[in-house]
Amino acid sequence: MSTSPEGSTADRIAASAAHSGGVANSSSDDVAEAVRACARRAKEAAVQLATLTRRQKDAALHAIADALVAQTERIVAANAADVSRAERSGATAAYLDRLRLDANRVAAIAADVRKVAALPDPVGEIVRGGVLANGLELRQVRVPLGVVGIIYEGRPNVTVDAASLCVKSGNAVLLRGSSSAEASNAALVEVLRDAVAASGLPADAVQLVPGAGHDAAKHLMRARGLVDVLIPRGGAGLIRSVVEESTVPVIETGVGNCHVYVDADADLDQALAILLNAKTSRPSVCNAAETLLVHAAVAETFLPRALAALRDAGVTVHGDARVAAFDPTVVPATEEDWDREYLSLDIAAAVVDSLDDAIAHIRRHGTGHSEAIVTRSQTAARRFAAEVDAAAVLINASTRFVDGGEFGFGAEIGISTQKLHARGPMALPELTSTKWIVVGDGHVR
Amino acid sequence: MSTSPEGSTADRIAASAAHSGGVANSSSDDVAEAVRACARRAKEAAVQLATLTRRQKDAALHAIADALVAQTERIVAANAADVSRAERSGATAAYLDRLRLDANRVAAIAADVRKVAALPDPVGEIVRGGVLANGLELRQVRVPLGVVGIIYEGRPNVTVDAASLCVKSGNAVLLRGSSSAEASNAALVEVLRDAVAASGLPADAVQLVPGAGHDAAKHLMRARGLVDVLIPRGGAGLIRSVVEESTVPVIETGVGNCHVYVDADADLDQALAILLNAKTSRPSVCNAAETLLVHAAVAETFLPRALAALRDAGVTVHGDARVAAFDPTVVPATEEDWDREYLSLDIAAAVVDSLDDAIAHIRRHGTGHSEAIVTRSQTAARRFAAEVDAAAVLINASTRFVDGGEFGFGAEIGISTQKLHARGPMALPELTSTKWIVVGDGHVR
Structure with missing residues (x-):
């Protein structure tokens, strides 16, 4: 399923983990290397994603939506395993409701992907621009951030939401979901990767971060230089731990008193x-x-x-x-x-x-x-x-x-409660950076 | 000189350090508390700074420029002490040239402050806005970041540049300059604080971070929740150490291959x-x-x-x-x-x-x-x-x-080489965050 060539042992461990959802018995060093290999593949994919046209990205999004609907049975079956595991461990009815996927919910998730396809492409938008007194043309344009890591709890729909927003904004995404939704997320990501690859995009645009427990998340937080931003979505404890442990830049989300x-x-x-x-x-x-x-x-x-x-x-x-x-x-x-x-x-x-x-x-x-x-x-x-x-x-x-x-953004990847980069509801433009393009005709200073 | 009331012992240590430029013999715990006290006063000052009008801020900037010119003799004398110390320690001619202030250079620094006063106020600018289908009015406006920390090397003009850009953008600034410019920075900050206070702004809008050596910088990097952003300006080593050690969000600047x-x-x-x-x-x-x-x-x-x-x-x-x-x-x-x-x-x-x-x-x-x-x-x-x-x-x-x-920003606080928040030359808008203002007439969802 992966479009990447046969790589190192670590790459293969990571690839297999990305598909199975976890490396149960590997040591912390193995997990660290698997996470880094995963991030390196994301960085490679991001180079390709950055120059895609809107048409290519929207085609991939429609392919994702089609595949989700076509693969509903498989997704619901995987989810049923998560749900019955959660039931046995005594999860509350509210928790089970958030975890559960049925055909209607999968259809709704697919419809949301098509909504993202219908949104304007943030990449290439000219934020500021003009001509300087010396004739230099200056424009500040939106570009993808590169590799976006999402660490999240609970609901498996976040897996698809985050992936579709990242594909649309030209970013590769590293997904670290909760272990309670492990089977659902693995099935969803397999469907997403197949659809993305079938559309001619690198499958590694969408990856599950391998490894079990907090360990994998921790290595993701330390992958500075490979991951451009981490967005934690979940309870106050999760967010605090990411903010404190991460050397990768973090966008703090969500806690609302x-x-x-x-x-x-x-x-x-x-x-x-x-x-x-x-x-x-x-x-x-x-x-x-x-x-x-x-x-x-x-x-x-x-x-x-x-x-x-x-x-x-x-x-x-x-x-x-x-x-x-x-x-x-x-x-x-x-x-x-x-x-x-x-x-x-x-x-x-x-x-x-x-x-x-x-x-x-x-x-x-x-x-x-x-x-x-x-x-x-x-x-x-x-x-x-x-x-x-x-x-x-x-x-x-x-x-x-x-x-x-509600703000009319058509989608949301979280609500930032920090002041740098993005504040309030974040959607496509917040998943971009900018680049200055300066055009001259032999200009020197 | 400070407008803050008599506070704790730590506050008094910090205040005296801010004026003398260092607490040579204090322990690390004392330095930590002095830095935090300093940051708390900055946070208090930031509340007042956030709602100043452009007229008030520009008046303070012109007062700063006037005071720099009026106090030239005192500034140059303090600088001479730094220069002769650097000479004795065998600094290069290039280094001494960057460190040295004379009457012409002080006049040029003052002129730069007036240029900042002439720039538009970034605060209050409406970035996006409109009316939603349900009649809710929505606007995203620029607001100050709050407390900005600058850790920098060498040139004392950065002290004044950073302070004037922060005053203009409604931010309180915590300055951590190099020990080689200690006397120059202490003299400059004393002039700045007097001018700011005489204009009716809180003197704690501009503070030198107390404490000697790397210790004080380290505590500044850990003052998460009190300091909104840290901007390191200097060599690759300084920038790397701030990026790696800081829990406060950092804007990485400067290294250019x-x-x-x-x-x-x-x-x-x-x-x-x-x-x-x-x-x-x-x-x-x-x-x-x-x-x-x-x-x-x-x-x-x-x-x-x-x-x-x-x-x-x-x-x-x-x-x-x-x-x-x-x-x-x-x-x-x-x-x-x-x-x-x-x-x-x-x-x-x-x-x-x-x-x-x-x-x-x-x-x-x-x-x-x-x-x-x-x-x-x-x-x-x-x-x-x-x-x-x-x-x-x-x-x-x-x-x-x-x-x-060159880009026509009128000023610069550094060149960001990271992707979050700001990328490329940073000036006044990059020293702001935004806030959503939503106006309804009893609207419920």
């Missing part, structure tokens, strides 16, 4: 609708609200309604004393509650005496993801937008809108 | 002019050429002229056998020569059999800085531009043009 601040001048009906939407429409995602802040001036009118509505929606409120005074079912908040990303039907809640206090609270406890204010005051909105330091600031809108799909 | 490739279809007069300019106009800088590649088809006509001209210009050529065949004074190149950044009147030279071989050579040995082709062939130019992976690709122009000033 998002606040909804109800200002003294809020439209309280809007505030209630936004609060409920932000907290309850999908509590398990990073753009869900985790803390409610209410200005003291509207606490008496707003909090009784809000607390009743949250209770009716099954939400446990962890409130400070001023919130608890309105409702005996409020759980007293501890200091930790202000920093928690619950990802569940729980919310921390506090009364603040001013916009300044709300901003200070968010500065202290926010994770730089998405922060909302509900207010009719132009001044308050302007100050909140300017002074809150986050990837996204929302005025009279739910935090749930901070999403590549 | 730049190639000039003379194609089969080159205008040989242009090729000669570009080669000489790229190699000899300023050999000590990162955009100077370090390797010449000549297509075999023009080797016989081009190389005798080129080798004679290089010899006349005092350049030692380290050539492969095919180059050496034309001139007995050519030094045989070793494998290391292809990877060397000489920064001197030396150049490696090789004959290649094709454009492919030239591109392959650059892929193997280039540092991703600036690569030039000289050719009249549209096809060769197009392929070189597409396939060479570097911050800048030049067609019929000298590599020496890759520079923030």
Whole structure:
């Protein structure tokens, strides 16, 4: 299946691991070499990918979508093995639901690949350009990053999403999924590689990183010079460990302790609708609200309604004393509650005496993801937008809108909560770098 | 001089170190705490800096320029101490020249600060924006990065350049200069802080990192969460150590093994002019050429002229056998020569059999800085531009043009040779991040 020539023993170990999903009994050194061999093949593939036309890349994406549909049975069978293993190990119903693939879900994943094909090619876009006083022509154009590593947990659809976004942006991708989805990911990547190769692209554009456990991920994090960027997708623990251990540049994603601040001048009906939407429409995602802040001036009118509505929606409120005074079912908040990303039907809640206090609270406890204010005051909105330091600031809108799909990007590879390179929802342009092209006619300085 | 209130002992140690330029006898733990205290004050200052208007920032920059001129005598006296210390330790004439400040140089530095004041404010610029189908207004605006750390060697003018670019872009700056310029930097930073504070900005917008030796730099590299980005400026060794040791995100700068490739279809007069300019106009800088590649088809006509001209210009050529065949004074190149950044009147030279071989050579040995082709062939130019992976690709122009000033940026804080965040010359926009501002009217998902 691989288009690469017969290589070293390490290459063959890596290639076989990429197909079987793991090298169960190899030592750490073997894993290190297998990961590096894998990354070297990705780097070779990236050279070819960088100069493909949009037409070639879109053809490969349609071939991937066709193959996913054609190979549904095989994919679902592999997934069934993961699911029954997870069942035996006592996974929760929610976890099993996220892991499970059926024919409809495979079809939906394939449809998403076609959506990526329909998006404009970011590569070659001229970001800035012009002619200098001396006649030199200058243009800054988007180019692929090269080799993108994704370390992720849980859902096997990420395997296909990440691969299709990387193919479209001309990057080779190294995928390191969770061991619980090992069989599903192996089957999906085999289908992807076959389709990519059949379209004339290098199969090594898409690879599973070989090796079991944390070891392989660790070697991926140390492959500086071979891997251009690592994007961890998953829980706070995973992201922290990648950020701390990696010598490869990392784009930090996802942890969202998002606040909804109800200002003294809020439209309280809007505030209630936004609060409920932000907290309850999908509590398990990073753009869900985790803390409610209410200005003291509207606490008496707003909090009784809000607390009743949250209770009716099954939400446990962890409130400070001023919130608890309105409702005996409020759980007293501890200091930790202000920093928690619950990802569940729980919310921390506090009364603040001013916009300044709300901003200070968010500065202290926010994770730089998405922060909302509900207010009719132009001044308050302007100050909140300017002074809150986050990837996204929302005025009279739910935090749930901070999403590549909602922003009209057509896709998303994660939400960056760091300040370098990309901030907020990341899609195709965020998977590119730039290059300056300078054209002269014998120009010297 | 500091506007911060009386703080902890560590704060006072740090503040005094910031003024004296070093804590000679403190232990590593004390240095660590002093560096962190310094970074915390920078982070506080950054909150205020982020919301300044352009008018306030420009006023501070003009105050800095005025103060530099007014305090010339004091600055030159402090510098004289550094210079005589360097003389006693046997520094080269070139090194002493870079270190030395006189009244004219201080005036030139002040003039550069006024140039930065005249540049547009990058903060607040709308990068993308529009209205979504549901009526949500979306805009992506430039915001400061926050706290920028600069670790640099040699020239004291970098102290002022970096500070003025950071003030203009609303960032607080932590400066870690070389110990050889300790007295100069301490005097300059004292002048900067006074001027900044007199303009109503927090003095801690500009700080020298306290502590002696590598220790302080190391603690700066570990101040993740307090420092948003580190930019090392200096030799390859400094840059490598920062890249490897830092947990703070780093922008890698500067190492340039730049190639000039003379194609089969080159205008040989242009090729000669570009080669000489790229190699000899300023050999000590990162955009100077370090390797010449000549297509075999023009080797016989081009190389005798080129080798004679290089010899006349005092350049030692380290050539492969095919180059050496034309001139007995050519030094045989070793494998290391292809990877060397000489920064001197030396150049490696090789004959290649094709454009492919030239591109392959650059892929193997280039540092991703600036690569030039000289050719009249549209096809060769197009392929070189597409396939060479570097911050800048030049067609019929000298590599020496890759520079923030030449590109019309008005200033430069370094040349990034990495792919994330910024690539090529970095100026004001590269010192910013972005923030999404989403405005609705009670929008829920």
